[in-house]
Every structure is written in structure tokens, then in C-alpha cells.
Amino acid sequence: MTVTDDRRPLLVSRGWPQAAILLFLFGFFVLGFLGLRTYSEQPPIPISVTAPDGRLLFRGTDILTGQTIFLRYGLMEYGSIFGHGAYLGPDYTADYLRRSADFVEQSYAVSDPGGARSRTARDFKANLYDPATGLLKLTDGQSRAFDHLVGYYSGYFSDPVPDKGLRPRMITDPLELKQLTAFFCWTAWAASARRPGHEYSYTNNWPPEPRVDNRPTGSMVVWSVLSLIALLGGIGLLMGAFGRWNYLGWHGRQNVIVSFRRPDSVLLTPAQRACAWYFLVMAALFLLQTLLGGATQHYRAEIGNFFGFNLASLLPYNLARTWHVQLSILWVSTSYLAAGIFLAPLIAGHEPRGQHWLAYGLLGALVVVVAGSMTGEWAGITGRVTNQWFGNQGFEYLDLGRFWQILLSLGLVFWVVLLYRGLRHRLSGEHFGNMPWLFFYAALALPVFYAIGLLARPQMIFTSTDFWRFWVVHLWVEDFLELFTTIMVAYIFVLLGVVAEAVAQRVIYLDVLLYSAGGVIGTMHHVYFSGTPVEHMALGAFFSAAEVIPLTFLTLEAWAFLQLGEHQQKKAAHPFPHRWAILFLVAVGFWNFVGAGIFGFLINLPIVSYYEIGTALTANHAHAALMGVYGMLAAGLAIFALRYLIPEDRWPERAARISFWSLNIGLAWMVFATLFPLGVLQLFHAVNAGYFEARELRYLTTPMLNFIEWLRFPGDVLFILGGTLPLLYMTWLGVHYRRKAVAETAAVTALFTEVSSAHQAK
Amino acid sequence: MRLIHPEVLFAAGYAIFLLLVSRVLRWRADRIFHLATRMKATTPSDNTDGLVEPSWAHGLAARFRLGLSGVLLSLAGFLLLAAGWRFHTPAEISLLAPIAAWIVMRGRELYRARSSLMLNVKSRNNQKNPAPI
Numbered sequence: 001m002t003v004t005d006d007r008r009p010l011l012v013s014r015g016w017p018q019a020a021i022l023l024f025l026f027g028f029f030v031l032g033f034l035g036l037r038t039y040s041e042q043p044p045i046p047i048s049v050t051a052p053d054g055r056l057l058f059r060g061t062d063i064l065t066g067q068t069i070f071l072r073y074g075l076m077e078y079g080s081i082f083g084h085g086a087y088l089g090p091d092y093t094a095d096y097l098r099r100s101a102d103f104v105e106q107s108y109a110v111s112d113p114g115g116a117r118s119r120t121a122r123d124f125k126a127n128l129y130d131p132a133t134g135l136l137k138l139t140d141g142q143s144r145a146f147d148h149l150v151g152y153y154s155g156y157f158s159d160p161v162p163d164k165g166l167r168p169r170m171i172t173d174p175l176e177l178k179q180l181t182a183f184f185c186w187t188a189w190a191a192s193a194r195r196p197g198h199e200y201s202y203t204n205n206w207p208p209e210p211r212v213d214n215r216p217t218g219s220m221v222v223w224s225v226l227s228l229i230a231l232l233g234g235i236g237l238l239m240g241a242f243g244r245w246n247y248l249g250w251h252g253r254q255n256v257i258v259s260f261r262r263p264d265s266v267l268l269t270p271a272q273r274a275c276a277w278y279f280l281v282m283a284a285l286f287l288l289q290t291l292l293g294g295a296t297q298h299y300r301a302e303i304g305n306f307f308g309f310n311l312a313s314l315l316p317y318n319l320a321r322t323w324h325v326q327l328s329i330l331w332v333s334t335s336y337l338a339a340g341i342f343l344a345p346l347i348a349g350h351e352p353r354g355q356h357w358l359a360y361g362l363l364g365a366l367v368v369v370v371a372g373s374m375t376g377e378w379a380g381i382t383g384r385v386t387n388q389w390f391g392n393q394g395f396e397y398l399d400l401g402r403f404w405q406i407l408l409s410l411g412l413v414f415w416v417v418l419l420y421r422g423l424r425h426r427l428s429g430e431h432f433g434n435m436p437w438l439f440f441y442a443a444l445a446l447p448v449f450y451a452i453g454l455l456a457r458p459q460m461i462f463t464s465t466d467f468w469r470f471w472v473v474h475l476w477v478e479d480f481l482e483l484f485t486t487i488m489v490a491y492i493f494v495l496l497g498v499v500a501e502a503v504a505q506r507v508i509y510l511d512v513l514l515y516s517a518g519g520v521i522g523t524m525h526h527v528y529f530s531g532t533p534v535e536h537m538a539l540g541a542f543f544s545a546a547e548v549i550p551l552t553f554l555t556l557e558a559w560a561f562l563q564l565g566e567h568q569q570k571k572a573a574h575p576f577p578h579r580w581a582i583l584f585l586v587a588v589g590f591w592n593f594v595g596a597g598i599f600g601f602l603i604n605l606p607i608v609s610y611y612e613i614g615t616a617l618t619a620n621h622a623h624a625a626l627m628g629v630y631g632m633l634a635a636g637l638a639i640f641a642l643r644y645l646i647p648e649d650r651w652p653e654r655a656a657r658i659s660f661w662s663l664n665i666g667l668a669w670m671v672f673a674t675l676f677p678l679g680v681l682q683l684f685h686a687v688n689a690g691y692f693e694a695r696e697l698r699y700l701t702t703p704m705l706n707f708i709e710w711l712r713f714p715g716d717v718l719f720i721l722g723g724t725l726p727l728l729y730m731t732w733l734g735v736h737y738r739r740k741a742v743a744e745t746a747a748v749t750a751l752f753t754e755v756s757s758a759h760q761a762k
Numbered sequence: 763m764r765l766i767h768p769e770v771l772f773a774a775g776y777a778i779f780l781l782l783v784s785r786v787l788r789w790r791a792d793r794i795f796h797l798a799t800r801m802k803a804t805t806p807s808d809n810t811d812g813l814v815e816p817s818w819a820h821g822l823a824a825r826f827r828l829g830l831s832g833v834l835l836s837l838a839g840f841l842l843l844a845a846g847w848r849f850h851t852p853a854e855i856s857l858l859a860p861i862a863a864w865i866v867m868r869g870r871e872l873y874r875a876r877s878s879l880m881l882n883v884k885s886r887n888n889q890k891n892p893a894p895i
Contacts, residue, residue: 579822586823590830661829668833672783673840677776704769707844 010431011502016509017433023513027520034524034536035467041533042463043190043202047134049182051143058146058182060134066183068458069176071394074318074381077325078166081187082203082530083613084466085396086321088165088299090695091614093191094207096149096184097124098692101211103148104141117211124192124212125201136189150181163304164697165317167382187462190531204537206529206610207691216610223538224607227545231601234546260496261751263577264648267742269345270356271422276645276734278338278363279638282331283728285370286631289327290720295320297716301709303701319381322392322399323374328626329397329477330370335634336481337362337415339488340443342641344422346495346751347436351422356741358418362411369408373400388458395465397473398453405454412447419443435505439491442484449476463531470526477630478596479519485633486511489585492640495751496578518546525604529613537606544604548597577643580656584636587664591628599624599676611686615694617679624671635663635727645734652733655726662722669715678708770854773845777861780838781868787831788872795824795879821879828876835872839865 010017045060070076070092079089101120108116120141128137138146157171157180171177190202192212205214298306299317341359345351372390377399379385380392388394389403398405420427423436430436453472456465490504524532524540576582599621603612612618639656646652681704686694693699842862846855 583822583826586826590826664826664830665833668830669837672780672834673837677772681772704772707769707848711841711844 006429008430008434010433011435012433012505012509014433016506020509020512020516023516024520027516030521030539031523034521034532034539037535038464038467038527038532041195042461043186043531044129044131044134045186045461046129046136049136049138049185051138052140055143057138057143058178058185062179062182063186064183064459064461066179066181066186067462068388069171069180070183071458072380072386072388072392073171073383074322074377074392074394074399076394076396077321077399078318080614081462082191082466083206084526084530085614086318087614087616087619087695088296088303088317088321088697088700090697091207091691092184093187093203094209094692094695096181097188097191097207097209097212097214099149099152100142100145100185100188101209103145104139105211107141107144120211121213125194127193127196129193138189146181146185149185150178153177153181153184162310162312162316165299165303165312167316168313170316170383195533198534202531203529204534204606206613208611208686209690209692216607217534219534219537220606220610223541224605227541227605230542231545231548235548260576262648263644263651264739266644266751268644268739269351270741271351271359272342272345272641273645273738273741274356274359274363275338275342275641276731276738277360278334278341279642279645279731280728280735281363281367282334282338282634282638283724283731285327285331285334286634287720287724287728289324289331290724292320292324292327294716294720296324297709297712300700301706301713303697316381319378322377322381325397326373326377326399327370328631330366332481332626332630332634334366335638336446336484336488337366339637339641340415340419340484341422343439343488343491343495344419347439347491348423348426350425352424355418355422358414358421362414362418365407365411365414369400369404369411373404373408376401376404393458395456395458395469398456398469402454409447409451409454412450416440416443416447435487435491435494435501435508438505438508439487442480442487445480446476446484449480452476461531463527466527466530467532470523474523474526475520477626479515479523481630482519483508483511483515485630488637489633492581497751515547518543522547525609528606528609541604541606545601548601578640580660581636581640581643583660584632584639587632587660588629588636591624591632591667595621595624595628595671599671608683611691611694612679612683615679615682615686616675617683620671620675620679623667623675627667632663635659638727638731642730642734645738646730647737647739650733650737652726652730655730659723659726659730662718662726663724666715666719666723670712670719673715674708674712678705681705681708765853766851766857767849767854770845770849770857773841774857774861777838777841777865780834780841781861781865784831784834784838784868784872787827787834788868788875791824791827791831791879792875794820794827824879825876828872828879832869832872832876835865835869839869
């Protein structure tokens with residue numbers, strides 16, 4: 001890494017960036033290798049599937065078309081495939097497998113009651129796919145089961161009675177219904193037929209189904225144990241290192257006493273003022289997301305009735321959940337985009353001319369993408385638009401049409417250009433490993449890794465689409481958003497003058513190191529059972545256990561951040577203005593440990609995931625981690641910026657307090673009243689009675705589970721009314737009363753003034 | 763016929779679990795607050811002003827945990843009430859009542875802890891920082 005003389009030298013040891021680059025490359029090298037293995041080892045799509053007498057049941061093209069039908073109608077936001085998707089409907093892999101196995105067993109039982117079960121298992125375990133010809137033969141019983149299940153699913157999806165949360169007569173075309181069943185049949189075949197050369201199926205014997213002899217594999221147990229050992233060993237090493245090395249330089253090294261500027265005295269640039277609109281849009285999207293979340297939740301409590309109103313004909317479950325899930329990413333991203341734009345002039349010290357017009361343009365484009373993609377999702381799910389470009393692409397978290405997905409990726413690229421424009425002068429004077437560049441790299445990673453989601457296409461084999469989908473769901477959200485937020489939070493502390501830049505820089509490098517070591521390869525814990533080979537499970541389990549280590553570490557380090565902040569604040573002439581932003585960070589630390597760490601690890605072990613995937617424990621982790629960490633941080637960043645945008649005399653202290661407590665109490669209630677206990681009961685039921693049974697609507701609507709679903713109600717009401725509405729009110733104040741801007745090129749003031757060094761003060 | 767309905771057993775078990783988690787949070791809140799006090803008292807002070815008190819950040823973090831502890835305690839109580847309302851044979855009530863009593867005791871302790879923390883934080887605020895927490 002060469003630098004010109006006029007650049008500021010690297011503030012930390014060269015070992016930090018070198019180690020970060022090496023580990024980063026290692027992580028992606030392994031992930032790339034696993035990507036190759038995904039393509040070479042995924043279950044094949046046969047050219048045609050026939051009965052023993054040669055009768056054509058369906059073609060390979062029917063399977064892939066059936067998959068696009070499944071996605072287009074938003075069924076991944078209702079039920080799941082290979083355990084991935086939503087949790088109200090059944091897992092269609094497990095559903096087809098159980099129903100076809102029962103059909104075959106009953107047909108054998110007529111002539112051989114004693115041997116029916118074992119003959120059925122033999123039929124399903126036998127892999128009659130011929131790679132040379134591309135032909136797959138099903139047994140006579142399996143073939144007749146397919147014909148039978150075409151009828152069953154035809155009745156299921158064309159049902160005129162809205163008692164499942166789906167739109168009445170959702171799919172009525174006989175060809176579409178047959179193709180959809182062909183897709184389910186293929187997933188069930190991949191889930192039961194032995195992988196060539198192995199004693200387990202393509203999906204590592206998932207789902208658990210005794211009727212076809214699907215049981216946990218040895219690898220599943222061994223890698224669960226080894227990942228536990230990795231976690232315990234890693235935590236031990238971490239604690240040892242934490243106690244032994246005061247390496248990051250937290251304690252006692254920050255000897256500068258600062259005085260925080262009153263927010264009113266900090267001059268704003270036009271682009272920073274534009275951020276007020278971003279936060280208003282963010283809060284509106286957040287409110288909409290929570291209302292839709294309330295609707296989806298209500299389906300679980302009262303499936304055929306929304307307080308006396310038939311909601312399914314207007315807002316079916318799969319549409320509500322599609323919007324709920326998409327908006328969760330969109331509102332959080334809106335806040336992060338705004339925070340980046342807001343911080344850029346503070347980092348650079350000035351703002352280029354016309355920056356605010358670009359910021360407004362980006363916001364306009366974002367609104368168009370949100371409105372366009374949501375309309376497309378509605379049109380796709382209701383059958384009005386059938387193409388994947390403007391309709392519903394249908395992958396959970398990547399539901400939006402490809403046109404909107406490309407536009408959103410381009411919008412993120414435009415945002416990076418906007419940041420580069422703002423930071424250009426500062427970047428040119430900095431070493432490539434210093435904080436301004438790290439800020440820029442982290443921002444650059446966001447469009448790059450979001451755009452990788454475009455590699456998941458509805459016409460590809462489900463296994464490889466799922467592999468790429470999790471590059472977005474896990475790598476983009478859990479790693480690169482996490483990295484970007486770590487850098488933003490670190491920068492905020494630096495800008496406030498409470499943490500030295502070198503110290504913050506070390507934390508960022510440590511974050512990169514830890515996430516490269518655990519998070520990148522750990523992505524594979526999502527695809528244990530999606531048709532990938534066993535090494536995905538081995539490496540995914542081992543490295544995802546290691547992901548808990550950085551979470552623990554960063555929680556501990558967050559404390560040191562707070563201590564430093566306090567230390568300076570005590571000496572300040574003015575009250576610390578960011579009390580609520582800091583409290584949101586306290587909440588982020590808590591939920592990071594509980595939601596991402598504990599609840600995440602709870603479902604990460606392969607042997608637990610085997611029974612748990614697609615149950616409420618997944619939703620428990622998702623809510624506690626996504627809302628608890630990214631949501632709280634998005635709200636905290638908004639409040640940080642709003643503190644400068646809203647004049648001092650208009651600052652709504654009470655609204656901030658109500659919003660903070662309502663969001664946190666509401667989330668805790670949601671998690672501990674419903675999602676966690678429900679998940680535990682469902683897991684117990686999956687082990688005890690069967691996975692198919694644990695996912696059945698009949699089980700989900702039993703009185704006890706129904707009562708637990710209703711328990712959420714007070715927490716959800718508090719979350720929506722007390723949490724999101726005051727936040728919306730605050731952002732409205734930000735737009736309505738926002739302070740005047742200074743000239744675009746004027747020097748941006750710092751957020752603090754240095755009073756003296758500590759020994760001088762003494 | 764069962765002596766105690768499974769839902770009552772579940773409610774009792776889960777309420778105890780919530781009580782324990784609530785205790786852990788309460789313990790963390792205490793520890794955060796008092797550890798900070800002790801650290802201030804024992805750290806050789808070259809740049810403190812001699813006052814022995816926990817930081818505002820620790821006060822906030824402690825309050826956050828106390829708040830969540832209270833939420834879990836309320837939830838445990840709510841669960842027991844609901845279970846008792848639905849199933850109330852003598853055996854079921856005799857299972858639920860001691861846990862409910864335990865919750866009330868913990869609730870009182872928690873309330874006192876919160877009051878004490880608020881008092882501490884307010885007294886420091888009055889001296890150091892006029893802004894409300």
C-alpha cells in the first residue's frame with residue numbers, strides 16, 4: 001500500500017489493515033469455493049419425470065415454471081420450501097413428502113400391511129435419476145401419489161373459502177396447478193432420495209420424516225457439538241484477551257476534555273437539511289411496516305377473521321408479509337442512507353455545491369422504488385402482472401421485481417457517488433487505511449453486496465437461488481450493514497470528540513477481522529438443508545458459532561465507548577445533547593447480544609435447526625435481531641441527526657422518551673410473550689410429534705397456541721402507537737421546523753470544542 | 763382426568779423462567795450501576811472532580827435493564843393471571859399462587875431499586891447536569 005507524502009499517515013499499526021485484508025480474502029475464497037460446490041452438487045432438475053410404465057408425469061421445465069409460479073404468487077411469504085419462507089402456511093416440501101408417503105404406504109398396506117412402512121421408505125430413498133439420460137423414474141406408488149396430489153393442491157389453491165389467509169381462488173389454471181405440484185414433488189424427491197454416494201438425501205435428510213426414514217445424520221450431530229466447542233473456546237479466548245490486553249486503548253488514554261456544542265450552534269449544510277425529509281419518509285415506512293406486521297400477526301391469532309372483517313380478500317397474508325418484510329429493509333436503509341449523507345460534511349469539513357439537489361433526487365428515486373415495487377408485489381400476488389421484472393419476484397426479502405431491484409442497486413451506487421463527492425477532498429489527503437476511507441469502503445460494499453442478490457433468479461434451481469439470496473439476507477444485512485453501522489457509530493463518537501480516531505479505527509478493524517472470520521463463511525448456516533453438500537453444514541455451523549464471539553466482544557467494547565463518552569461529558573459546559581441517541585445505542589448493545597447472539601445461536605446448531613427451521617424461533621431471532629439491532633440503530637441515527645435539525649426550543653424530549661421505551665418494551669413483550677415460548681413449544685412438538693405436525697395450521701390454531709398469539713397484542717399496540725407514532729411526529733418536526741442552512745461551501749463546524757488536555761485541567 | 767392442566771404447568775414454568783431472566787437483568791442493572799460507583803471511588807483520579815458517583819451512561823444502561831426486568835415481571839404476572847382465570851381447580855391455584863406471591867415480592871424489590879436509582883441519578887443531575895434523563 002503506497003501513499004503519497006501529502007497524505008495523513010495510517011493512524012494504526014499496518015498489521016491491522018493487512019490482517020483485515022487477508023482474513024477478508026480468506027473468507028471470500030472459502031465462500032467462493034462453497035459457491036462452486038453449490039452449483040456442482042445441487043439436486044439435478046431432470047429432463048423428464050416418468051412413471052414405471054413410461055408415462056410422462058412432468059418435465060424439468062414444469063418444475064422450474066412451478067417454482068416461478070410459487071414465487072410469483074408470493075407463496076414463499078405464506079409457507080416455505082426446504083424450510084425457507086414464511087410460517088403460517090405449511091412447508092411444502094414436508095407437506096408433499098408426508099402426503100405422498102402416506103398415499104404410498106396406504107397403497108402398499110392393502111397387500112402387505114406389515115411391510116408397508118419399510119417398502120415406502122425404500123421407494124422414497126431410492127434415487128432413480130439417471131444422469132446420463134436426465135430421466136427420473138418414480139415408483140408406481142409415487143406416480144399415483146403425484147396424480148392424487150395434483151388434485152389435492154388444485155383444491156387447496158383454488159379454494160373459494162378464505163380460511164387459510166390466502167386470497168380466495170388464488171390459482172385456478174389447471175396447468176399452473178400441475179406445474180406447482182411438480183415443483184413440490186421435485187423438492188420432496190430431493191429431500192428423500194439418497195445423494196449419490198451417500199446414505200442421506202440431497203437436503204441432509206431434511207425434513208425429519210420417519211415415514212421415509214429421514215433422520216438426523218452423523219454430520220449434523222458432530223458439527224453441532226464441534227460448533228459448541230468453537231463457541232466456548234472462542235469466548236474463553238476472547239475473555240482472556242480482553243482481560244490481558246488493554247490493546248485497543250480504551251482506558252485512560254483519552255485525556256482531552258471537550259465541551260459539546262449546543263445543537264443550535266452547529267451550522268447545517270443544505271444536504272444535511274435534506275436529511276430531514278429522509279427521516280420523515282423513514283418513519284412513515286416504519287409505521288406502515290409495523291401496521292402490516294400487526295396484520296400478519298393477527299392472521300395467526302384469527303386466521304379467517306380480522307375483528308369481524310374478511311381481510312384475506314383485500315390484504316391476504318402473503319401480500320401483507322411481503323410488504324412487511326420488504327419495508328423492514330427499506331425503512332432501515334433509508335435511515336442509514338440519510339445518516340451517511342448527514343455525516344459526510346462533518347467528516348469532510350465542507351460540502352460541495354449542489355449536493356442537496358442530488359440528495360433530494362436520490363430520495364425521490366427511493367420513493368419511486370418503494371411505491372413501484374410495492375405495487376408490483378401486489379399486482380404479482382393478485383395475478384395481475386405475471387412477469388418478474390415489474391411484478392413479484394417472490395424471494396423472501398428479495399420480493400421486489402427485478403426492475404426495481406436493479407433500480408434500488410443503482411440508487412445505492414448513486415448514494416456512494418454522492419458520498420464520494422462529499423468526501424473527495426478529505427479522501428485525497430488520507431491514507432487508504434484511515435477512517436474516511438473505511439467509511440467509504442463500507443458504503444461501497446452496500447450496493448455491491450445488495451446487487452449480488454440479482455444472481456438469484458426465479459428460473460434457477462432453488463438451491464443456487466437460495467445460496468445467492470442469503471448473500472443479501474445474511475452477508476449484506478448481518479455483515480456489511482453491521483460494518484457500516486459500526487463505522488458510523490464510531491465516527492459519531494469521534495465527531496463528538498469523545499473517542500480518539502486511532503482507537504475508533506482499531507475497533508473498526510477488529511470488527512472487520514471478527515466478521516470476516518465468522519460472519520462470511522457463517523452465511524452457510526442458512527443453507528444446511530437447501531440441497532447443498534455437507535461441507536456447507538460443517539463450515540456454516542463452525543463459523544456461525546464463531547459469529548457470537550464478535551457480538552459478545554462488541555457488546556463489551558460498547559461499554560468502553562460509553563465510559564469514554566461519560567468521562568468527557570462530565571467536564572462539558574453544556575448538557576450532552578445525545579442522551580436518547582446513546583440510549584438507543586445501549587438498546588442496540590442489549591438486543592445485539594440477546595437477539596443476534598443468544599436467539600441466533602439457539603437456532604444455529606444443525607441439530608436444532610433440523611427440527612426448528614421455519615418455526616416461530618426463527619421469527620423470534622429475526623425480530624429481536626433485525627428490529628432490536630438495525631431498527632433501534634436506525635431510530636437512534638435519526639434522533640442523533642434530528643437533534644441538530646430541530647431547533648432547541650422545539651425539541652420533543654417527551655416524544656423521544658415515549659418512543660424509546662415503547663419500542664423496547666413492545667419488542668421485549670413481542671419476543672418474550674409470544675415468539676420465544678411459541679417457538680419452544682413448536683420445537684418440542686416438531687421433535688416429539690413430527691415436523692409436518694408442528695407446521696400444520698391445525699397445531700398453530702390449538703387453544704393454547706392461540707392464547708399465546710393473543711398475548712402479543714398489548715406489546716404490539718404499544719410498539720405501534722407508543723413507538724412509531726412519536727418517532728413520526730419527531731421527524732415531522734424535523735421537516736417543519738428544520739433550522740436554516742449555511743452556504744454550501746462554508747466550513748462545517750465541529751460538534752465539540754476542545755477545552756484542554758486532562759493534566760491542564762487538573 | 764388430569765390434576766393440573768398442561769397449560770397451567772406451562773404458564774407456571776414459563777413464569778418462573780421469566781422471573782429468573784428478570785432477576786438476571788436486575789442483577790446486571792445493579793452491577794452496572796454499583797460497579798461504576800466503585801470504579802469511580804477507587805480509580806486514582808487525575809481528571810475527575812472527586813465526586814463518587816456512577817456515570818450518566820451507566821445510569822441510563824442500568825435503567826434500561828431495570829425497565830426490561832419490570833416488563834418481564836409484568837408479563838409473568840399477566841401469564842399467571844390468565845392461567846388462573848382459565849383454570850382454577852384447587853390444585854392449579856395452589857401451584858400458581860406461590861409463584862404469583864414471588865412475583866409480587868420481586869416487583870416490590872424492583873420498584874424500590876428503581877426509586878433508589880432514580881434518586882441517585884437525579885441527585886447527580888442536580889449537581890452536574892440540569893437536563894432530565
